[in-house]
Amino acid sequence: MIIVTGATGKLGTQIVDQLLTVVPPAELGVSVRDPGKAADLAARGVRVRAGDFTDPASLAAVFEGADQALIISASIPGFDAAVAANRAAVDAAREAGARRILYTSHQGASPESEFGPMRVHAATEDYLAETGVPFTALRNGFYVSTLGFYLTPALESGTLALPEDGPVSWTAHPDLAAAAAAALTSEGLLDGVTAPLTAPATADFAEVASILSEVTGRPVTRVVLGDEEWKAASGLPPHFADFTLGMFRAARRGEFAATGPTLEKVIGRAPLPARTFVEHFAGNVR
Numbered sequence: 001m002i003i004v005t006g007a008t009g010k011l012g013t014q015i016v017d018q019l020l021t022v023v024p025p026a027e028l029g030v031s032v033r034d035p036g037k038a039a040d041l042a043a044r045g046v047r048v049r050a051g052d053f054t055d056p057a058s059l060a061a062v063f064e065g066a067d068q069a070l071i072i073s074a075s076i077p078g079f080d081a082a083v084a085a086n087r088a089a090v091d092a093a094r095e096a097g098a099r100r101i102l103y104t105s106h107q108g109a110s111p112e113s114e115f116g117p118m119r120v121h122a123a124t125e126d127y128l129a130e131t132g133v134p135f136t137a138l139r140n141g142f143y144v145s146t147l148g149f150y151l152t153p154a155l156e157s158g159t160l161a162l163p164e165d166g167p168v169s170w171t172a173h174p175d176l177a178a179a180a181a182a183a184l185t186s187e188g189l190l191d192g193v194t195a196p197l198t199a200p201a202t203a204d205f206a207e208v209a210s211i212l213s214e215v216t217g218r219p220v221t222r223v224v225l226g227d228e229e230w231k232a233a234s235g236l237p238p239h240f241a242d243f244t245l246g247m248f249r250a251a252r253r254g255e256f257a258a259t260g261p262t263l264e265k266v267i268g269r270a271p272l273p274a275r276t277f278v279e280h281f282a283g284n285v286r
Contacts, residue, residue, distance in 0.1 A: 001027055001028065001029050001047070001065045001066055001067055002019065002023060002027060002028050002029070002066075002067065002068050002069075002070070002184055003028075003029045003030070003031065003062065003063055003066045003068070003069045003070065003093070003098075004016055004019070004028070004029075004030050004031070004069075004070045004072070005030075005031040005051065005053075005062070005069075005070065005071050005072050005089060006031070006032075006072035007030035007031060007032050007038060007041065007048075008030075008032050008033075008034070008037045008038055009072060010145070010173055011072060011104065011173055011176065011177060011180075012030075012072050014173055014174055014177035015070065015072075015177045015180045015181055016028070016030060016041065016046070017177075018177050018178055018180075018181035019181050019184065019185070020044070020046075022181070022185055023185065024045075025041075025044045025045030025046045026045050026047075028046050028047070029046065029047035029048075029049065029062075029065070029066070030046055030047070030048055030049070031049060031050075031051035031059075031062040031063075032048065032049075032050065032051070033050065033051070033052055034050070035048050035049070035050050049061050049062050050062075053074045053076070053085035053086065053088050053089050054076070054081070054085055054088075056088040056091070056092065059088060059089060059091075059092035060092060060095070060096065062092065063092045063093045063095075063096035063098065064096055065096070066093055066096045066097065066098040067098065067099055067100075068098060068099065068100045068101075068102065068184055069089075069093035069096075069098040069100075069101050069102065070102045070103075070104075070180060070184060071086065071089045071090065071093065071101065071102065071103045071104070072104045073086060073103065073104050073105070073117075073120070073121065073124065074086050074089070077243075079116060079119055079120055079123075082117075082120040083120055083123045083124060083127075086103070086120070086123075086124040086127070087124070087127050090103075090124070090127060090128060090131060093133075094131050094133050098133065099133070099134065100133065100134045100135065100136070101128060101131070101133050101134075101135045101136075102135065102136040102137075102138060102180065102183060102184065103124060103125070103128060103135065103136070103137050103138065104138050104140055104176075104180070105121040105124065105125055105137040105138055105139050105140065105193070106118055106121045106139060106140055106141075106142070107139045107140065107141050107142070107169065107196035107197065107198055107256065107258050108121075108142070108250060108255040108256050108258075109121035109122045109125060109137075109139060110122050110255065111123065113246075113250055113255055114246050114249035114250040114253060114255065115246040115247050115249070115250035115255065116243060116246055118250065118255065121137075124137075125137045125193060134191065135192070136183055136190050136191055136192065136194065137192070137193045137194060138176070138179065138180060138183065138190065138194055138197060139193065139194045139195065139196050139197055140171065140176045140179075140197050140198075141169045141170065141171025141176070141196060141197060141198030141199060141256075141259075141263070142168050142169065142170055142171060142256050143170075143171065143172075143173060143176075144170035144171055144172050144173075144199070144272070144274050144277045145172075145173060145277075146170075147170065147208060147274070147277060147278065147281070148281060150162060150205070150208075151208075151212065151278065151281050151282065154208075154209065154212060154220050155212065155216065155220070155282060158218060158219060158220055158221060159220070159221050159223050160205055160208065160209045160212070160220055160221065160222045160223065161223040161225055161230075161233070162205055162222075162223075162224070162225060162230060162248065163224070163225055163226070163227050163230045163245060163248040163249075164224050164227075164248065164252050165204050165205050165248050165251045165252055166204055166251040166252040166253065166254055166256070166257065167202035167203065167204050167251070167254070167256070167257040168202055168203065168204065168251050168256040168257070169196065169198035169199055169201070169202045169256060169257065169258060169259045170199060170202075170203060170274035170277070171197070171198050171199045171263070171271060171272075172199070172271065172272040172277065174272070175199070175263060175267055175271040175272055176197060176263075178266075178267040179197050179263055179266045179267055182266050182267065183266070189266065190262075190266065194262065195260050195262040196258040196259060196260045196262065196263075197262055197263040197266070198258065198259045198260060198263055198271070199259065199263070199271045199272065199273055199274065200259055200261070200264065200270070200271065200273070201259060201273060201274075202256075202257055202259060203274040203275070204251075205222055206222045207274075208222075208274070208278055209221060209222040210222075211275055211278045211279065211282075212278060212282055215278070215279050215282045215283070216282055227245055227248075227249075230245070231245065
C-alpha cells in the first residue's frame with residue numbers, strides 16, 4: 001500500500017489525484033488531520049485515517065500496512081518543532097515496515113540557509129539517511145504559487161515594492177505532484193537525494209514586474225526596499241515578517257537559483273515556467 005500524508009493540502013491533493021489514475025484506490029491510504037475533508041476519497045475506496053505529526057501516537061494507524069510512504073513536510077513553525085514532527089512521521093513509517101520512504105524536501109535544503117524551512121529540510125534529509133530504509137528526498141523547486149501573495153498588491157498599486165531578492169526557480173504544484181506520483185509508481189526512479197526538481201529557468205521580482213507590465217499594458221515598477229523599511233511597511237506581525245525576510249535573504253544569496261533537467265525528464269513534459277503563472281494570474285485579476 002502507498003501512504004500519502006497531508007492528502008488534503010494543495011500538493012497532497014494533486015499527488016493523490018495523479019496516483020489514482022494509475023493505482024487502484026484500495027492500494028492507496030492517506031493521512032489527514034480532518035477525515036471529513038477527505039470524504040470524497042473515502043467514497044472512492046481510498047483508506048482515510050486521521051494523523052497528526054505532532055501526535056506520534058496517531059501515526060501508527062496511518063502507516064499500517066505501508067509498502068511506500070510519502071511524507072509531505074510538516075508546515076509547523078519553529079525548527080525544533082518542525083524537525084520533531086517530520087521525524088515522528090519517518091519513525092512511524094519505518095516501524096510500520098515501509099520498504100521506502102519519500103519526503104518532500106526542497107532544492108534549497110541546507111543547514112546554513114537564511115530561510116528557516118530549508119534548515120528543517122536539511123535536518124530531515126539527514127535523519128532519513130540514518131534510518132537504514134531506502135529513501136527519496138524530493139528536492140522540489142520553490143512553489144510558484146508563492147508569487148500570488150505579491151502580485152495582487154502590485155497590480156493594484158503599479159509597484160512591486162519588496163526587499164532585495166535574487167533568481168528563484170519557481171515551480172508549479174502540478175509538475176511536482178506528477179514527479180512525486182512517478183517516483184511512487186516507477187521502481188528505482190529518483191532514489192536518494194534528488195537533483196533539483198525545478199522549472200528550467202529562474203526569475204527574480206524585476207522580471208516578474210516586467211511580465212506584469214507586458215501582460216496588463218500598465219507599468220509595474222520593481223522597487224527595492226531595505227529589509228527594515230519593508231518590515232515596517234508590510235503590516236505583518238514581526239515574527240512572520242522576519243520569517244518572510246528569510247526567503248528574500250536566501251534568494252539574494254542564490255540559494256534558490258539551481259535549475260536542472262530532472263523534473264522535465266521525470267514527468268515527460270516541459271514544466272510550467274513562472275511567466276505562464278504570472279500571465280494567468282494577471283489575466284484572472286483583470
